[in-house]
Amino acid sequence: MNIYLFIVIIVILLGVFTFFKRKLNFGDNAEDKKESDDYKHYVKKNYLMSKAEHEFYKVLQETIKDKYYIVPQVQLSKIVEVNKYEKNKRTYFNKIDRKSVDFVLFNKEYFTPYMVIELDDSSHMLPERENRDGFVDSILNRVGIKIIHVKTENNYNHNMLSNLLNL
Secondary structure (H helix, E strand, O other), X not given: OHHHHHHHHHHXXXXXXXXXXXXXXXXXXXXXXXXXXXXXXXXOOOXXXXXXXXXXXXXXXXXXXXXXXXXXXXXXXXXXXXXOOOOOHHHHHHHHHOOEEEEEEEEOOOOOEEEEEEEEOHHHHOHHHHHHHHHHHHHHHHHOOEEEEEEOOOOOOHHHHHHHOOO
């Protein structure tokens, strides 16, 4: 009987010790330290859009008024998907996964994409950027989402923008 009591006391003491060790974080747990170190590499971005994009966004809001929702910096994979019958779905998804567009106008009733607007600065003249833009334009045209490109300017004309957007 004494041996059983002794074993029960040892098990209880081990349980209590383990509980307090975890609770009070005694000892260095390398796994916990590594996990917390992983987070130190990240910082908050101060702005979602560049200054030029933000200026255009304000004019776009005034032009659109309340006809559409304007969402900036949308990943292409959020408005276009790979055909569900495609055998190489992952391959084609990877081609759109890390690409984003500057602005998407969404219909208000069902939040469906109506039009994509790309604000083109001088970087869009670079060969690799022209290839990327051609790829994105082709996909959007193929799935029936209109895309327009607007050159970056210091000032934007509301009437010109309204005509370009067919408002």
